[in-house]
Amino acid sequence: MSAAIHIQSISKSFGSLKALDQVSFTVNQGEFFALLGPNGAGKTTLISILAGLTRADSGHIQVMGHDVVSDYRHARRAIGVVPQELVFDPFFTVRETLVFQSGYFGLKHNDAWVDELLENLGLTSKANVNMRSLSGGMKRRVLVAQALVHKPPVIVLDEPTAGVDVELRQSLWEFIQRLNREGHTIVLTTHYLEEAETLCNRIAMMKQGRILALDDKTHFLNKTGKRELHLRLDSAELPEQLRSRCKSQDKDTFHFTLDNLGELEDIMSLVRMAGRQIKDISLPEASLEDAFVRLMQESQS
Numbered sequence: 001m002s003a004a005i006h007i008q009s010i011s012k013s014f015g016s017l018k019a020l021d022q023v024s025f026t027v028n029q030g031e032f033f034a035l036l037g038p039n040g041a042g043k044t045t046l047i048s049i050l051a052g053l054t055r056a057d058s059g060h061i062q063v064m065g066h067d068v069v070s071d072y073r074h075a076r077r078a079i080g081v082v083p084q085e086l087v088f089d090p091f092f093t094v095r096e097t098l099v100f101q102s103g104y105f106g107l108k109h110n111d112a113w114v115d116e117l118l119e120n121l122g123l124t125s126k127a128n129v130n131m132r133s134l135s136g137g138m139k140r141r142v143l144v145a146q147a148l149v150h151k152p153p154v155i156v157l158d159e160p161t162a163g164v165d166v167e168l169r170q171s172l173w174e175f176i177q178r179l180n181r182e183g184h185t186i187v188l189t190t191h192y193l194e195e196a197e198t199l200c201n202r203i204a205m206m207k208q209g210r211i212l213a214l215d216d217k218t219h220f221l222n223k224t225g226k227r228e229l230h231l232r233l234d235s236a237e238l239p240e241q242l243r244s245r246c247k248s249q250d251k252d253t254f255h256f257t258l259d260n261l262g263e264l265e266d267i268m269s270l271v272r273m274a275g276r277q278i279k280d281i282s283l284p285e286a287s288l289e290d291a292f293v294r295l296m297q298e299s300q301s
């Protein structure tokens with residue numbers, strides 16, 4: 001089985017700026033994959049090469065086994081991209097936009113699927129409204145529908161939830177998760193890291209045109225994650241041996257940052273040896289945001 005997306009040594013410069021520097025990775029069929037990185041990391045540039053809208057300076061990309069340059073037509077059919085920028089024809093209604101896009105793929109009898117898209121994206125009541133009179137969030141819903149008219153096996157969403165209200169966010173993710181369960185491969189970029197944390201199985205982190213890390217979500221959360229420990233003791237005094245490790249204190253609660261979980265045992269035994277009692281303990285789950293911030297900081301040094 002071919003990979004959903006196979007990216008080999010892609011580089012792209014704009015003048016002297018290296019927007020992408022030897023980027024390589026593979027997204028397998030059926031994955032829910034996150035591409036994360038700060039503003040200007042190169043995510044949109046990579047997606048536009050993937051969609052055949054921009055040419056790379058070097059390297060190759062295949063979508064479902066089709067080269068995006070030499071086999072553009074098949075590659076284009078295999079992918080649906082929700083662009084970051086709101087681009088649309090203001091004179092068409094919502095339905096016309098979707099019917100027109102279906103025609104682009106030679107789909108003449110697509111009404112049932114267009115209706116389903118309208119329904120699932122909360123657009124049914126706007127079907128006959130002109131694009132120019134829609135709100136920003138509604139326009140974004142149409143962009144999502146437009147990317148899906150040809151039921152592409154690979155769906156790429158470039159910040160689909162920017163400026164989108166909570167309700168649509170939830171219904172959009174339910175719909176995209178359903179498509180994923182039905183076998184569609186999903187690639188998502190977002191600055192809402194909790195979305196990536198909830199939805200995705202595998203995560204690539206980019207910065208300045210390079211992939212800094214790529215791994216299963218669970219590895220990110222365990223591997224790169226230092227953990228915060230909050231310990232409430234029987235009094236506001238910390239045993240002598242722990243003072244150098246303690247980061248801060250609120251009354252009888254002491255905050256520590258653990259490099260690994262082994263340190264937890266050390267701290268507990270020091271508390272025990274000092275003859276003190278633990279009243280409460282919490283060790284919040286490592287978040288993707290922690291891992292992200294740490295990785296971005298480390299890459300500066």
Ligand SMILES: Nc1ncnc2c1ncn2[C@@H]1O[C@H](COP(=O)(O)OP(=O)(O)OP(=O)(O)O)[C@@H](O)[C@H]1O
Binds near residue numbers: 041045046084
């Ligand atoms: N057409 C262009 N001409 C010149 N520079 C460009 C062009 N497109 C992108 N860039 C530059 O390439 C770099 C990568 O941009 P890109 O839009 O891919 O980043 P991004 O990761 O999508 O960021 P964001 O999170 O803000 O969407 C940026 O420094 C950007 O200014």
Ligand SMILES: [Mg+2]
Binds near residue numbers: 043044045084158
């Ligand atoms: Mg972008």
